[in-house]
Amino acid sequence: MYVAVKGGERAIENAHRLLAHERRGDRDVPELSLAQIAEQLSLGVDRVMTEGSLYDRELAALAIKQARGDLIEAIFLVRAFRATLPRFGATEPVNTGEMQVRRRISSTFKDIPGGQILGPTFDYTHRLLDPQLADGFVPEQPATSEAAQAATPRVTDILGRDGLIESSPAADADTPVGDLTREPLSFPADRDLRLQNLARADEGFLLALGYSSQRGYGRNHPFAGEIRFGEVEVEFFAEDVSFAVPLGSIALTECQMVNQFKGSATEAPCFTRGYGLAFGQSERKTMSMALVDRSLRARELGEEVIAPAQDEEFVMSHSDNVQATGFVEHLKLPHYVDFQSELGLLRKLRKEFAEANEAPDMQEAAE
Amino acid sequence: MNAPAYNFAYLDEQTKRMIRRAILKAIAIPGYQVPFASREMPMPYGWGTGGVQVTAAILGPQDVLKVIDQGSDDTTNAISIRKFFGKTAGVATTTATSDATVIQTRHRIPEAPLHAGQVLVYQVPIPEPLRFLEPRETETRRMHALGEYGLMHVKLYEDIARFGHIATSYAYPVKVNARYVMDPSPTPKFDNPKMDNCPALQLFGAGREKRIYAIPPHTHVVSLDFEDHPFTRYRFDAPCALCGAGDSYLDEIVTDDKGGRMFVCSDTDYCESRQLIGHRGSESAAPHEERTHG
Numbered sequence: 001m002y003v004a005v006k007g008g009e010r011a012i013e014n015a016h017r018l019l020a021h022e023r024r025g026d027r028d029v030p031e032l033s034l035a036q037i038a039e040q041l042s043l044g045v046d047r048v049m050t051e052g053s054l055y056d057r058e059l060a061a062l063a064i065k066q067a068r069g070d071l072i073e074a075i076f077l078v079r080a081f082r083a084t085l086p087r088f089g090a091t092e093p094v095n096t097g098e099m100q101v102r103r104r105i106s107s108t109f110k111d112i113p114g115g116q117i118l119g120p121t122f123d124y125t126h127r128l129l130d131p132q133l134a135d136g137f138v139p140e141q142p143a144t145s146e147a148a149q150a151a152t153p154r155v156t157d158i159l160g161r162d163g164l165i166e167s168s169p170a171a172d173a174d175t176p177v178g179d180l181t182r183e184p185l186s187f188p189a190d191r192d193l194r195l196q197n198l199a200r201a202d203e204g205f206l207l208a209l210g211y212s213s214q215r216g217y218g219r220n221h222p223f224a225g226e227i228r229f230g231e232v233e234v235e236f237f238a239e240d241v242s243f244a245v246p247l248g249s250i251a252l253t254e255c256q257m258v259n260q261f262k263g264s265a266t267e268a269p270c271f272t273r274g275y276g277l278a279f280g281q282s283e284r285k286t287m288s289m290a291l292v293d294r295s296l297r298a299r300e301l302g303e304e305v306i307a308p309a310q311d312e313e314f315v316m317s318h319s320d321n322v323q324a325t326g327f328v329e330h331l332k333l334p335h336y337v338d339f340q341s342e343l344g345l346l347r348k349l350r351k352e353f354a355e356a357n358e359a360p361d362m363q364e365a366a367e
Numbered sequence: 368m369n370a371p372a373y374n375f376a377y378l379d380e381q382t383k384r385m386i387r388r389a390i391l392k393a394i395a396i397p398g399y400q401v402p403f404a405s406r407e408m409p410m411p412y413g414w415g416t417g418g419v420q421v422t423a424a425i426l427g428p429q430d431v432l433k434v435i436d437q438g439s440d441d442t443t444n445a446i447s448i449r450k451f452f453g454k455t456a457g458v459a460t461t462t463a464t465s466d467a468t469v470i471q472t473r474h475r476i477p478e479a480p481l482h483a484g485q486v487l488v489y490q491v492p493i494p495e496p497l498r499f500l501e502p503r504e505t506e507t508r509r510m511h512a513l514g515e516y517g518l519m520h521v522k523l524y525e526d527i528a529r530f531g532h533i534a535t536s537y538a539y540p541v542k543v544n545a546r547y548v549m550d551p552s553p554t555p556k557f558d559n560p561k562m563d564n565c566p567a568l569q570l571f572g573a574g575r576e577k578r579i580y581a582i583p584p585h586t587h588v589v590s591l592d593f594e595d596h597p598f599t600r601y602r603f604d605a606p607c608a609l610c611g612a613g614d615s616y617l618d619e620i621v622t623d624d625k626g627g628r629m630f631v632c633s634d635t636d637y638c639e640s641r642q643l644i645g646h647r648g649s650e651s652a653a654p655h656e657e658r659t660h661g
Contacts (some may be wrong), residue, residue, distance in 0.1 A: 008441050008445075008446045009446050080408060083406040084373060084377075084379065084501045086379070183404050185402075185577070188505070297524050323575045325412075326411030326575060333413075334435045334437045335437075335553075337438060337618065338537040338555060340617070341620060342537070349531075
């Protein structure tokens with residue numbers, strides 16, 4: 001006798017209990033603290049904040065811990081929490097030109113006002129596994145010097161003064177930037193929405209798309225005009241007091257790509273821009289983002305759209321890893337009734353096929 | 368730390384209002400896909416976030432909720448969603464189709480006829496019936512606007528030319544109120560006729576794709592077909608092995624590795640209700656021939 005499958009509720013509870021147990025791992029090994037994650041896995045925290053669209057190191061660290069180090073799962077946790085938060089309004093645009101720079105490099109000029117600052121980077125490290133790090137390693141204190149007083153203007157602003165690069169569109173209070181988490185996205189989408197989508201987009205997806213554009217699928221000749229990482233002030237214009245109130249500072253990485261120039265009979269040729277911005281130190285993300293941003297401007301700049309990285313519907317519809325992972329993984333859910341329907345159809349088609357091929361002599365005779 | 372506190376049925380009231388506006392528009396234009404600002408929900412995209420948002424937006428404290436997946440109240444995702452609303456809204460839940468005021472479903476329409484005042488909320492993965500023929504949203508929206516559905520008929524015709532039948536067994540496209548071609552969500556086509564002239568309100572929510580659409584009560588819903596190849600329902604030709612029902616959609620249960628199988632109602636409430644009033648099936652697997660039901 002067959003008894004229909006029951007007890008899903010207890011199975012779910014037990015599975016979640018087991019998950020909590022596995023998450024903890026060997027209980028003789030000390031538990032990870034959120035501070036340890038925030039301090040020592042900080043680039044993972046930066047990525048979760050960026051793609052989770054929520055600047056909160058502690059919550060991002062909690063999400064990483066809860067997700068057992070699965071960053072996409074952690075991003076999902078942060079996003080689901082963020083969706084429930086009330087909105088008070090939008091901050092004033094941050095001024096990255098005034099950034100307290102911790103790292104800043106340009107690949108377009110040997111020296112720039114304010115200087116090239118390497119800062120904390122994996123660049124030029126030799127990727128040799130370091131056994132010293134395995135246990136109890138105490139690094140040297142970093143070298144320090146007097147804080148430089150020189151301003152660090154953006155390289156693109158320096159180019160812009162001579163009109164060598166197109167100007168960035170200025171903020172316009174009458175046309176506030178869109179928000180695809182509040183308004184449904186429609187195509188064609190303007191650059192504000194594209195940049196928002198790219199900022200939230202999966203780093204790996206953007207990396208692959210940016211890479212594809214470098215390899216010739218919609219090539220746009222990029223130079224890393226500048227990459228800077230540091231703190232910027234965030235201000236909020238409070239209606240009650242009629243002035244901008246400082247809320248604090250956040251760490252950002254900004255990448256400005258300088259790309260192939262355009263020009264026409266009426267316009268002098270100038271370089272074009274690709275832009276990347278992310279929370280924390282997220283260089284791979286911002287560089288990829290800047291490449292894809294520039295690629296997606298193909299329509300606006302009158303270029304032929306021939307490659308995936310230039311196709312905004314393709315890029316924007318598939319860039320969100322929370323959406324992508326949900327839909328790919330939903331294949332784990334039961335599909336019994338549809339599969340049954342397909343089985344029925346396939347069996348019928350096979351039966352008809354077999355019948356048609358069973359009696360070839362008769363068929364020939366009939367012909 | 369910013370400890371979270373949640374509203375009745377999880378979503379905040381502004382979000383619910385936005386979703387209700389989309390629902391009202393959807394009801395006003397049967398079968399038309401209304402874009403809405405879908406939120407990130409605490410369950411993954413593709414796992415019912417659209418249905419959950421619609422349910423959250425329409426649920427009131429007096430409602431009685433039923434959640435099914437594959438026709439069953441006992442599948443893990445149905446349990447998970449039912450528990451979610453039990454926890455965040457504290458509404459009464461039921462497995463009895465006739466007792467529910469709101470039924471959220473994935474892939475099935477209950478066997479028991481729905482009645483006026485009920486709302487059936489479908490979870491929809493891909494709301495666009497033309498998506499697999501034309502991947503671009505800009506194109507498909509234009510095709511809907513112009514009522515340009517030739518591409519779909521060509522697809523169905525090509526099926527007939529290749530297989531001798533329309534080779535779509537689930538998510539079988541329908542035309543709603545003689546205007547919009549609509550995806551009924553991946554329900555087996557067996558369920559399509561139940562959508563026509565249904566006394567209950569049918570709402571469809573696609574969270575990841577950010578679309579809501581609707582079939583108001585007593586709306587004409589026709590499955591696409593040709594005069595010489597009329598729409599047919601498919602059902603494995605056997606009575607349910609547990610309740611003996613001869614009119615319900617069946618799940619195929621593989622009972623051993625020697626070809627043994629049995630067929631039981633996919634709608635567990637329907638099956639159990641029948642067993643309660645004394646209906647019995649063979650409770651064993653037996654080979655049966657398949658037949659198409661008109």
